[in-house]
Amino acid sequence: MVTLSKTIFKAYDIRGIIDKTLDAGVALQIGAAFGRAALAKGEKKVVIGRDGRLSGPSLIKALAEGLQSSGVDVIDLGVVATPMVYFGTNVLGAASGIMVTGSHNPPDYNGFKMVLAGEAIHGEAITGLYESILAHDGSSAATPGAYSTHDIREQYLQRIIGDVKIARPIKIAVDCGNGVAGAFAGDLYRGMGCEVIELFCEVDGNFPNHHPDPAHPENLQDLIRCLQETDAEIGLAFDGDGDRLGLVTKDGQIIFPDRQMMLFAADVLSRNPGAEILYDVKCTRHLAPYIEKAGGKPLMYKTGHSLVKAKLKETGSPLGGEMSGHIFFKDRWYGFDDGLYAGARMLEILTKENDPSALLNALPQSDSTPELHLHLKEGENFALMDKLRADAKFPGNERIITIDGLRVEYADGFGLARSSNTTPVIVMRFEAETPAALERIQGQFRDVILAAKPDAELPF
Numbered sequence: 521m522v523t524l525s526k527t528i529f530k531a532y533d534i535r536g537i538i539d540k541t542l543d544a545g546v547a548l549q550i551g552a553a554f555g556r557a558a559l560a561k562g563e564k565k566v567v568i569g570r571d572g573r574l575s576g577p578s579l580i581k582a583l584a585e586g587l588q589s590s591g592v593d594v595i596d597l598g599v600v601a602t603p604m605v606y607f608g609t610n611v612l613g614a615a616s617g618i619m620v621t622g623s624h625n626p627p628d629y630n631g632f633k634m635v636l637a638g639e640a641i642h643g644e645a646i647t648g649l650y651e652s653i654l655a656h657d658g659s660s661a662a663t664p665g666a667y668s669t670h671d672i673r674e675q676y677l678q679r680i681i682g683d684v685k686i687a688r689p690i691k692i693a694v695d696c697g698n699g700v701a702g703a704f705a706g707d708l709y710r711g712m713g714c715e716v717i718e719l720f721c722e723v724d725g726n727f728p729n730h731h732p733d734p735a736h737p738e739n740l741q742d743l744i745r746c747l748q749e750t751d752a753e754i755g756l757a758f759d760g761d762g763d764r765l766g767l768v769t770k771d772g773q774i775i776f777p778d779r780q781m782m783l784f785a786a787d788v789l790s791r792n793p794g795a796e797i798l799y800d801v802k803c804t805r806h807l808a809p810y811i812e813k814a815g816g817k818p819l820m821y822k823t824g825h826s827l828v829k830a831k832l833k834e835t836g837s838p839l840g841g842e843m844s845g846h847i848f849f850k851d852r853w854y855g856f857d858d859g860l861y862a863g864a865r866m867l868e869i870l871t872k873e874n875d876p877s878a879l880l881n882a883l884p885q886s887d888s889t890p891e892l893h894l895h896l897k898e899g900e901n902f903a904l905m906d907k908l909r910a911d912a913k914f915p916g917n918e919r920i921i922t923i924d925g926l927r928v929e930y931a932d933g934f935g936l937a938r939s940s941n942t943t944p945v946i947v948m949r950f951e952a953e954t955p956a957a958l959e960r961i962q963g964q965f966r967d968v969i970l971a972a973k974p975d976a977e978l979p980f
Contacts, residue, residue, distance in 0.1 A: 521543070521545050522539065522540065522541060522542060522543040522545060522546055524546055524549060524650075524653060524654075525541050526647075526650055527541060528541050528542060528546070528631070529646050529647050529649065529650045530631075530646065530941065530942045531642055531643060531646070531824060531826075531941030531942060532633075532640075532642045532646075532824050532825055532826040532827070532941065532942070533623075533631055533632060533633045533634065533646070533826075534550060534631050534632040534634075534646065534649075535622070535623075535625065535629060535630075535631035535632075535942070536629070536630070536631060537628055537629055538575045538628050538629070538630055542575075542579075542630060542631070543578075543579075544578045544579060544581070544582035545582070547578075547579045547580075547582040547583045547586065547620075547632075548582040548583070548585055548586040548589075549586060549653045550583065550586060550632060550649060550653070551582065551583040551584065551585065551586020551587040551588075551589070551590070551618075552586040552587070552589050552590045552653075552656070552660075553586075553590075553649045553650075553652040553653045553656070554566070554586075554587065554590075554616075554618060554634065554636070554649060555586065555587040555588075555589070555590025555591065555592040555665070556590050556652060556656075557636055557645075557648070557649065557652065558590075558592050558616045558636060558637070559590065559591060559592060561616075561636065561637040562637075563592070563614070563615060563616045563636075563637050564592060564593060564614075564665075565592060565593045565594075565595060565612075565613065565614035565616070566587050566592050566593070566594055566595070566614060566616045566617060566618060567595045567597060567605055567608040567609050567612055567614050567616070567617035567618075568580060568583060568584060568587070568594060568595070568596050568597065568605070568617065568618050568619070568620070569596070569597035569598065569599070569600040569602075569604060569605040569608070569617075569619050569620070570598070570599060570600070570619070570620035570621065571599070571600075571601070571602070571619070571620065571621040571622070571699065571700040571760060571761045571762075572599060572698070572699065572700045572702075572703075572723035572724065572725050572760075573620075573621070573622050573627065573629075573630050573725040573760075574627065574725040574726070575630045575725075576599075576620055576630065576725070579620050579630055580596070580620045583618060583620060583632075584596060584667060587618075587665060588664045588665040588666070588667060589660040589661065589664055589665075590660070590661055590665070591660075591661030591662075591663060591664065591665050592665040593614075593665040593666045593667075593668070594665060594666070594667045594668070595608065595612060595614060595668055595669075595670050596667065596668070596669045596670070597669075597670055597671070597672050598669060598671070599700060599703065599723070600619075600672065600673075600700065600704075601700050601701050601703075601704060601761060601762030601763070601858075601859075601860060602619045602621055602623075602633055602761040602762055602763045603762060603763050603856060603857065603858035603859070603860060603861065604672055604673075604676050604704075604762075605617045605618070605619040605633075605635075606619075606635060606854070606856035606857075606858070607672065607675075607676050607679070607854070607856075607858075608670075608672055609635050609638070610854045610856075611672075611675065611679075612670065612672075615635070615637050615638040616634075616635055616636050616637055616638075617634070617635045618632050618633070618634050618635075619632065619633045619634075619761065620632060621633055621700075621760070621761040622760065622761075623759060623760050623761050623763075624731065624732055624733035624735075624759045624760045624761075624764075625760075626731075627725055627726055627727055633761075634646075639830065639833075640825070640826040640829040640830060640856075641826065642824065642826035642827060642830070643826075673704070676704075677704065677707060677708055677711055678711075680708060680712075680860070680861055680864050681708070681711040681712055683852055684712065684852075684861075684864040684865060684867075684868050685712070685868060686712055686713050686714065686867050686868055686871040687868070687871040687872045688871045689713055689714070689715065690714050690715070690753055690754070690867065690870070690871050690876075691714065691715040691716075691717070691750075691751060691752045691753055692709060692714050692715070692716055692717070692752055692753065692754050692755065692756060692867070693716075693717040693719060693743055693746045693747055693750065693752040693754075693755045693756070694706060694709065694716055694717070694718055694719065694721065694755070694756050694757075694758075694863075695719040695720055695734075695740070695742060695743040695746075695755065695756070695757040695758070695766075696718075696719070696720055696721045696732065696757075696758050696762075697720050697727060697729065697730055697731065697732030697733070697734075697739065697757070697758070697759070697760065698720045698721075698722060698723060698724040698725075698726075698727050698728060698729060698732065699723070699727075699732035699758060699759060699760035699761060699762065700723055700760065700761055700762055701721075701758035701759075701761070701762035701859065701860060702718070702720065702721030702722060702723050702758075703721075703723050704762070704860060705718075705721065705756070705758065705762075705860060705863070706718045706721055708860055708863075708864065709756075709863070709864070709867070712864060712867065714867065717746060717750060717752050719742055719743060719746060720742070727760075729742065730742060732758070732759050732760035733759050733760070734757035734758065734759060734764065734765070734766020734845060735759075735764070735766070735844055735845055735890075735891070736890070737774055737890065739757070739766075740755075740757055740766060740768055740774055743755040743757050743766075743768050744768055744772040747768060747769075747770055747772065748772065752770075753770055753876055753877070754767070754768070754769065754770065754867075754870060754876050754877065755767070755768035755769075756768075756863045756866075758859045758860070758863075759845065759859065762858075762859050762860055763825070763846060763857045763858060763859050764777075764844060764845030764846055764847075764857070764859045765777070765780070765845050765847060765859040765862040765863050765866070766845060767780055767866065767880070769876075769877035769880050769881055770876075770877040771877055771881070773877070773880070773881055775880045775883070776804075776843065777803075777841055777842065777843055777844065777845045777846075777847065778799065778802070778803035778804045778807055778841070778843050779804065779806075779807075779880075779883045779884075779885065780841070780847070780862075780866065781797075781799055781803065781807055781839075781841040781847070782806070782807060782810045782811075782883050782884070783866070783869050783879075783880075783883070784839055784841065784847065784849075784862075784865065784866075784869075785797045785807075785810065785811050785814055785816060785839060786810070786814040787865070787868075787869055788816075788838050788839045788849070788851045789811070789814045789815050789816045790814075791838075791851060792816075792838045792851060793815050793816075794815060794816065794817065795816055795817070795837060795838050795839075796816065796817045796818075796819045796835050796836075796837040797811045797816045797817070797818055797819065797837060797838075797839050797840070798819050798821055798828060798831060798832055798835065798837050798839070798840035798841070798848075799818065799819070799820060799821070799840065799841050799842070800820070800821055800822065800823040800824075800828060800841075800842040800843055800844075800924070801820055801821070801822065801823055801921065801923060801924045801925065801927050801936060801938060802823055802842070802843035802844075802891070802936060802938075802947075802949050803820075803841075803842075803843050804884075804885075804886065804888065804951055805886075805929065805933075805934050805951065806883075806884035806885070806886065808820070810883075810884065819835065819837070820921065820923065820927075821840075821923065821924075822923055822924035823842060823843075823844070823924055823938065823941075823947075824842075824941060825842065825844075825846045825857055828840045828841075828842055828846065828848060828857075829848060829855065829856065829857070832848050832850060832855055833855065836850075837850065838850045838851035839851060843891075843949070845859065847859075847862040849861065849862070849865065886933065886951045886952060886953055887951065887952055887953070887954065887955055887957075887958050888949070888950065888951035888952075888958075889948075889949055889950045889951070889958075889980065890949070891947055891948070891949055892947070892948040892949065892950075892979040892980055893940075893945045893946070893947060893948075893979055894937075894945065894946040894948065894969070894976060894977070894978060894979060895944070895945055895977070896944045896945065896946065897944060898944045899944065900944060901939040901940060901944050901945060901946050902939050904939075904946060904969075904972060904973055905925055905926075905937070905938070905939045905946065907972045907973075908926055908937065908968060908969070908972055909922060909926060911968075911971070911972060912926065912968040912971075912972070913968070914928050914964055914968070915964070916930075918930050924938050925937050925938025925939060925946075925947075926938070928961075928964075928965075930952075930957070930961060932952055932953040932954070932957045933950065933951050933952030933953060933957050933958065933961050934950070934951055934952075934961070935948070935949075935950050935961045935962065935964065935965045936948060936949045936950070937965060937969070946969075948965065948979070948980070950962050950965070950980075962980050966978055966980070
């Protein structure tokens with residue numbers, strides 16, 4: 521038996537290591553606590569699903585038992601992508617849902633992404649579940665909730681195929697990294713009229729080919745090779761649970777999500793002129809002017825899929841996106857992050873062009889780094905960020921943005937340092953017009969970080 525540990529209750533979800541911090545016993549307690557929270561909001565039903573991880577079956581079984589013990593009814597969707605659980609909470613008359621997923625973490629991880637009464641829960645709502653478990657007397661509801669299964673596959677696929685139309689036939693390559701998106705991606709894009717080459721679409725929780733995380737270039741090399749060797753025009757890649765999209769051009773260029781957002785924003789603004797478009801602090805500084813030129817209002821916000829979802833709801837914005845690949849369409853969709861749907865919308869835009877790769881490669885770009893990580897001890901990341909915010913001095917008249925960490929905007933680039941909310945890491949990203957400017961901006965960040973923590977082992 522694993523003892524319940526507060527460490528698995530993260531900022532946006534619950535995540536642990538199987539048989540070390542997470543097992544069926546813990547899942548049972550989380551289910552019961554979530555069920556009580558749902559009932560407190562007048563919710564009587566909860567939708568659940570799981571990805572292809574090996575620990576999924578035992579966790580979802582225990583989760584369902586926990587939910588039923590609290591008195592809520594469970595609708596089990598079986599093996600689905602995370603967005604299909606979110607979709608279920610919009611169409612099945614149940615506004616709460618839990619997805620059992622380890623997302624893009626290694627095979628021995630698993631966890632829970634949760635929607636409570638239509639809201640993606642984060643922060644205190646998640647630690648509240650932990651406190652609820654500790655405070656609970658162990659009793660169950662007089663009448664346990666019912667359990668039913670539901671196959672949502674066709675309804676989900678048809679909802680997208682019925683709405684998103686490609687302008688011409690196109691051949692694409694799709695790499696699912698043996699994650700759960702592989703069970704749906706081929707059928708979705710074929711249903712839209714694409715010819716599809718499938719890479720690693722067999723769902724396998726061992727992830728035998730490469731890690732299912734398109735944010736890292738090394739995981740896109742198979743897709744790049746496939747585009748070189750075949751007549752596919754474009755490549756789509758998905759993370760382990762299907763809520764994030766990766767995109768690769770015919771000539772092997774990776775189009776990161778902050779550049780994908782330029783095309784999505786222009787498309788959405790053509791129907792919603794003047795609307796606010798949301799994006800996180802990690803995104804390129806070329807995105808805001810692009811949104812303005814397309815007639816929209818750019819709004820930079822904190823990183824974190826649950827936080828962006830909440831802000832989207834608050835502002836009524838038709839589109840939001842994160843550098844990590846979470847794209848949220850409220851325009852023609854429900855406002856949740858969905859990699860499969862974002863892929864469909866991207867194909868709708870790209871098939872209007874004879875040469876989709878040329879359109880993508882022409883999007884504004886600077887020299888930039890991927891995400892860089894400064895590894896620290898548990899808790900040190902927040903203390904170091906507080907110190908930097910209080911003491912860091914940057915020469916010149918840069919604009920300093922502090923909505924999430926420190927983003928320093930220069931005339932010719934930007935630097936960002938922010939605390940990860942899930943691991944003891946400071947996440948950094950740099951972008952500049954020239955390699956020399958990139959060097960200079962990184963140098964300034966190096967100076968202020970080493971002044972605050974002389975023994976820091978910097979990744980640049």
